Amino acid sequence: MTQREYSFRGEISQEMKTVAENEGVKENEILNNIKEGTVVILKNKVHNIKPIGIGKNLSIKINANIGTSPYDFNLAKEIEKLKIAEKYGSDTVMDLSVGGDIDKTRKILIKEAKIPFGTVPIYQAFADILKAGKNIEDLKITDFLKVLQKHAEDGVDFVTIHAGLTRKALEASKKRKMPIVSRGGALLGEWMSKNNCENFLYEYYDDILDILKEYDIVISLGDGLRPGCIDDATDEAQLMELFVLGELTERAWDKGVQVMVEGPGHVPYNQIESNIILQKRICKGAPFYILGPLVTDIAAGYDHIAGAIGAALAARAGADFLCYLTPAEHLSLPSVEDVREGVIASKIVSHAIDLIRGNFKAIERNKKMSEARRNLDWDAMFKHVLDPEKAREYREKSKIGEHIECTMCGDFCSVKRKF
């Protein structure tokens, strides 16, 4: 049985208990929210992992993307990225590999991972076709389903499926400055265009759901037409796809499959809240999984910051799950250090929003940090800060010696003044 099927029966599963306990939320609330579709639990039936919940009244979760590319495939480095993402508190990880031995990479990463694991199976489906000397347009739905089945058997907990990108929306995307910037979306666009056919992920959606249901894999409905620049945000193409995602959300729910929906992209700061409200309305409250939104197009090298600015506003408006961006976005595959920076930027957002939603763990940690500051207790500060190593490094390289203050104000430290 899937979590949704448990919820239809009114039966509290072991996974619901774990999530309820971890979040400090009542078990019945988790059950009801899974039933209404506003909460998902990530855990493939065959994956031995602590389940996590995402959605209504739960703490904000963050995801780190890792994985190889055709010009940069080094398994050891990807394992290191996984480890650093976990160390700094990423709740999940997604393997987006398209380079090297994709099966081997996934199997090893999933074995090493202590957190729920996601993939985008369409990447491997297209990569395999090209490796076999064929062309993009030669991919068949049967090839895709075989790849999906492998991912399912390996224990993947959630998968991105770009089934909402229909021909009509593809046509609309051609009016844009940046027609398609999603890797999966662009590959599918080429396939549809060359075959003069509807998106096979849309056409064979029920077959896809059958596999996902068997393993209780959460479907993450991909936004192949997420806007790739500020000027394209909230346009016809994006909204056409969103309406299809709303339809696909209900079809998955009806089959007993749990659903998340992915969202933009590059969005101007004054359109972010409307985007979240619209998505939640059209997709009937399904948890919203966002990338950014990036609030400017000119921040390459610092897109983790441009993304964090957008993510905070989105999370306050109701986004539930934040995909990190790293400083390498738009420039290269991220390094291990980029992964760390990306995770921390996302953690700042999730912590800031958890704080205002009354999350007891976030509030407690914040309080302890202030107490440590008031006492100029550096060891305690390093304990509660998001990145202890980085904070320590700053203090060490400032050569403060025996002084209890820092080099910012020295003896003029405000905390030392008596009044």
Next chain:
Amino acid sequence: MTQREYSFRGEISQEMKTVAENEGVKENEILNNIKEGTVVILKNKVHNIKPIGIGKNLSIKINANIGTSPYDFNLAKEIEKLKIAEKYGSDTVMDLSVGGDIDKTRKILIKEAKIPFGTVPIYQAFADILKAGKNIEDLKITDFLKVLQKHAEDGVDFVTIHAGLTRKALEASKKRKMPIVSRGGALLGEWMSKNNCENFLYEYYDDILDILKEYDIVISLGDGLRPGCIDDATDEAQLMELFVLGELTERAWDKGVQVMVEGPGHVPYNQIESNIILQKRICKGAPFYILGPLVTDIAAGYDHIAGAIGAALAARAGADFLCYLTPAEHLSLPSVEDVREGVIASKIVSHAIDLIRGNFKAIERNKKMSEARRNLDWDAMFKHVLDPEKAREYREKSKIGEHIECTMCGDFCSVKRKF
């Protein structure tokens, strides 16, 4: 005559013309807004500098704090910080020096600076007293006015004056987790407490205004009681000081002195907009100069990000001028590299908000970036991005060779797909 005095007469000054032209705003609008107090122009009469405008309907401006501390005073390094702040687009710089030869540091920095220059004269006043072997409580208003006069003569364009920190508010601050975290505020608190006297900056406010008026220096009313942790935000102490700042705003306006008001601090994400609305209401629309707000207490090492998240929301709600935070905040005096990171984080915010307010320069730059991306034209991308050096570094270290895409997707690059 000061800019305010020109505005009372309905006379458009050369400075107003320059600002109007630079911002693409009508000269009369600048004049009217200076008259109503919602715009200030930074330019000391004796300072040979291009004036900049801050406030209503103008682009968002950013400031970089530089300057020495008692344990870290290296003039060459501070000059380097000034240069890098200017290079990456800081609109102004403030010299917060309290270490080494403060007069010499300021004189050299102001000579090197091509952008408006601010100081916090109370720092030097207290530093001089301590250097003379006396105690905090020995400072006299005459000592302070002498320091202020020196800064004025050197061409300082704006000064922070913590005149709103009264004894009543000081008492209220004692209930806090972090009573006073502002350097100037804490020093004044100690002075008030030990002398059992009202804040001399409040008592002798008219004498201060007389000096500022002579040079048309903009007063930046300091928030000595800005909250130093999320739990202290928007409390009695902060609001008591804000009400006094409202009174002091009008007194300065009446004297013909231009006014900005400084704001918090650590503020939870759901209180930021209210803080801006309240400040604008109480201080009658005077331009608001913000530090952060920081949306969490646990981001040391990444406070430029926590600050950017708060600043974006604040700027959308009406904040006009953003003081950067660097990754070194709460840990040490910033390095040259920290200054660069802090400036870029603030530029991302100002650009994102300028975009949604229809600023033509911001929109144009953003458009050009998207065109460059669509064409995979890396040289054009590096031209329009906020930090060309960092973006180039990423591309170079990714060893992409002759490939036109990046190592993120390689041959799977969405921009290369045909549909």
